[in-house]
Amino acid sequence: MTESGLHLFMKQVAVDALNEEGFLTFLEPEYPPVDHVRWANYRPDIFGVKRTDETDEYVFVECETRPASSLLTRKKISSITVQRELLREANQRLILAIPAGRLRALDMKLRSRWELWLISSRSGEITRVGRAPSADRGSDLKVDRSSSASDPKRKAEP
DSSP: OOOOHHHHHHHHHHHHHHHHTTOEEEESOSSOSSTTEEOSSOOOSEEEEEEOSSEEEEEEEEEOSSOOHHHHHHSOGGGOEEEOOTTOEEEEEEEEEEETTOGGGSOGGGGGTOEEEEEOTTTOOEEEEOOOOOTTOOOSSEEEOSOOTTOTTSOOOO
16 A cells, blocks of 8 residues: 555654654564664654663654544554663654644544654645543553573572
8 A cells, every 4th residue: 555645744754853853763663773762563654763872762653644443553663662672771662744724523532642744735734732641541652671682690689
């Protein structure tokens, strides 16, 4: 199935925004392009990584031209695992990019998991809607707090 012009446009807008934030971006990687991230039966539209002195940041972006809550719940985001390196923090973001004006198609419960980007199909302007706070929110992304594979003798952190 070929991608629509709107879908390609939204991906380019999202990539440009992530690059401005300092992320190295990968379009639809079949396999995780970094050692400390794993996923199964999943392929994000965009994967981004940014390393600072003390933190690794990972971003998973899904661009949906016709967003539907049922479609998003079928995505295998629960298969994503991030293994934190020793003495480094690991932060992850899930971003759902949708056309401006399509927000009402989504169940707002998704806001507890996804940061929403509403992209104008005319100007490419992004309106960012952060994740909603939720006391019972469990992350869909797993962070393995054990030591990295490069140090197998080190015990896992609690």
